[in-house]
Amino acid sequence: MPESRELTLGEAVREAMAEEMRRDSRVFICGEDIAEAGTVFKVLTGLVDEFGTERVLDTPISEAGFTGIAVGAAMTGMRPIV
DSSP, X not given: OOOOOOOOHHHHHHHHHHHHHHHOTXXXXXXXXXXXXXXXXXXXXXXXXXXXXXXXXXXXSOHHHHHHHHHHHHHTTOEEEO
């Protein structure tokens, strides 16, 4: 049985996203202020260093815009996280 450890919700979210991105090169993340800033709460800090700006995308403040990006990407076989 693996050793248990305590994580904050933010740490768990970041680790889960990073694990999926390592496992599957089709997974990418897009949203507002997520790349360089790592989100307002710094949850995604470090992901752009590991995966680059091609897989961690900052988008304009346009829910319709980044939802459209994600839908189109999913239709072509990508696995977006919005």
